[in-house]
Amino acid sequence: MKVPFIDIKRFEDGFLDALNARWSQMTENAQFIGAEEVLRLESRLIDVLSVSSVVTCANGTDALQIALRALGVGRGDLVLVPNVTFWATFEAVVNVGADPVTVDADISDGGISLEALKEAIRAFRPKAAVIAHLYGWGSAHLQQIRLLCRDEGVLLVEDGAQCFGATYKGLPIYEGALISTTSFYPAKVLGAAGDGGAVMTDDQVLSEKVRCLANHGRDTHYSYGEVGWNSRLDSLQAAFLNLSLDHLDARLASRRNAVSFYRRTLPELGITLMDAPVDYEENGYCNVCLIEDPGCRSSVEGVLKKEGIGFGNIYPGVMSRQKGAERYLKAHFGGDEGERLCASVLNLPLFPYMTESELQRVADVMAKALKS
Numbered sequence: 001m002k003v004p005f006i007d008i009k010r011f012e013d014g015f016l017d018a019l020n021a022r023w024s025q026m027t028e029n030a031q032f033i034g035a036e037e038v039l040r041l042e043s044r045l046i047d048v049l050s051v052s053s054v055v056t057c058a059n060g061t062d063a064l065q066i067a068l069r070a071l072g073v074g075r076g077d078l079v080l081v082p083n084v085t086f087w088a089t090f091e092a093v094v095n096v097g098a099d100p101v102t103v104d105a106d107i108s109d110g111g112i113s114l115e116a117l118k119e120a121i122r123a124f125r126p127k128a129a130v131i132a133h134l135y136g137w138g139s140a141h142l143q144q145i146r147l148l149c150r151d152e153g154v155l156l157v158e159d160g161a162q163c164f165g166a167t168y169k170g171l172p173i174y175e176g177a178l179i180s181t182t183s184f185y186p187a188k189v190l191g192a193a194g195d196g197g198a199v200m201t202d203d204q205v206l207s208e209k210v211r212c213l214a215n216h217g218r219d220t221h222y223s224y225g226e227v228g229w230n231s232r233l234d235s236l237q238a239a240f241l242n243l244s245l246d247h248l249d250a251r252l253a254s255r256r257n258a259v260s261f262y263r264r265t266l267p268e269l270g271i272t273l274m275d276a277p278v279d280y281e282e283n284g285y286c287n288v289c290l291i292e293d294p295g296c297r298s299s300v301e302g303v304l305k306k307e308g309i310g311f312g313n314i315y316p317g318v319m320s321r322q323k324g325a326e327r328y329l330k331a332h333f334g335g336d337e338g339e340r341l342c343a344s345v346l347n348l349p350l351f352p353y354m355t356e357s358e359l360q361r362v363a364d365v366m367a368k369a370l371k372s
């Protein structure tokens with residue numbers, strides 16, 4: 001039996017019928033931009049994420065750019081970014097004209113290193129910092145990072161593209177952030193039928209800036225107080241996301257069930273799994289095995305490939321070593337734990353409604369791979 005790395009076509013019974021009915025009705029009424037589905041989604045997300053405002057936009061990368069600009073980050077400003085993250089985190093800083101400084105990772109939770117962040121703040125006096133909550137949880141030091149940035153006057157943006165549904169101290173991880181973002185890319189925990197994103201904040205003034213920037217910097221329909229973007233979530237996506245939200249709890253439960261299967265079975269095989277830190281309930285976005293021995297790793301990958309088990313490496317390379325970073329990178333701060341992390345991560349299949357037999361098959365192939 002083959003097991004894909006990810007399969008996002010396993011819709012709930014009735015999902016597609018409900019979607020088609022809704023989409024036909026919207027198409028008949030040419031309801032493509034804004035209107036009730038977008039408004040409804042934003043107001044539901046306010047409850048789901050425990051924040052006071054949500055502004056939807058075209059994708060998670062735009063969300064980061066808009067959040068940075070709303071904070072006043074622009075040309076010539078220094079911004080700290082994690083060395084281990086998706087490229088968009090780095091790209092967003094460059095695209096608003098700011099200068100990125102990468103900061104080393106913490107291999108124990110995949111987040112930014114608190115020590116390196118502290119020292120980088122003292123050394124560079126940056127205007128802002130971006131952190132990314134990878135793998136379905138956040139940093140073990142989230143509270144300290146938020147306080148540190150507040151005390152040092154560093155504007156903190158939290159890239160929450162992978163942590164939708166994860167909780168920190170019993171609340172959505174977005175709660176308590178100065179400003180945070182998410183992505184509705186189809187493979188994310190709350191995925192659209194295309195691209196989408198959102199910016200969250202509790203600050204009313206910031207939220208208005210975000211809304212203005214996402215809508216061409218408009219004050220009124222034909223008057224512009226800023227140069228912004230056309231970054232809209234379209235209504236068909238919003239309808240898809242509203243329907244998906246109805247099933248969010250079931251999808252999270254299924255993801256977490258797969259996570260607990262892996263947490264029960266893989267350590268018995270001698271595999272080290274990265275754990276969500278205390279205070280977190282993970283959303284089941286990712287399974288993270290850590291295999292430091294390159295020989296072992298490539299032989300395991302060989303067996304997985306031969307047996308038709310999908311796998312991945314989120315992420316295989318640090319930001320500071322990307323060719324595209326060369327022209328823009330001001331500095332890298334801290335050590336090379338990020339490189340070690342990138343060389344060690346092996347992600348196994350994990351998606352909603354994986355069956356028990358698929359999970360068992362992955363575990364069996366892993367057992368075989370580790371014996372050979």
Ligand SMILES: *Cc1c(COP(=O)(O)O)cnc(C)c1O
Pocket residue numbers: 059060061062085086088089132133159161162182183184185195196197
């Ligand atoms: C997916 C992702 C993004 C970008 O989101 P898009 O919607 O694809 O633009 C940014 N940061 C992280 C950590 C992501 O995983």
